[in-house]
Amino acid sequence: MTNIGQLEDTDIDIAIDEGEAGERRATELANRLRLVAAEDPLLAQDLVEGLIVALDRAMGGTIRDHLDGPALGVADKVLSDPEQVR
Template structure:
């Protein structure tokens, strides 16, 4: 390791390398914002998460569950069921608008 290697610390640089890095950065920011809402109003945060899940499923043509397993799939199914039963926050699942 050279002297320059010891002096340069670029770990705090948040410049996306490519579109994937940008997407990951935006996802982390969204998660952070949802956490901030959850601190103030957990029920509102859950509604936002449910809306996001339903919207993702609609955007993927109802195939979002194919990308999930275990607990994540159960959360998706619960959010979709709430939406279908009119307990969601106004987003209709794919094919149910």
């Protein structure tokens, strides 16, 4: 018997709808951010803040409408800083 190792969800090529594909991409991004945070927390924080600013621009300034809890607090902090929003 051949040992093929561990399979990841991304190793399996199956048809998925666009919503599921987006969810998988978001999960992969979150996992990569966690890896960066483990190595360099300040870099991870900069990446998250930049992502919040870019998403807010892309969404016409409505990112806050899609967040709640701690995520909303972080977005409010980042987007109220003129240095970040430039």
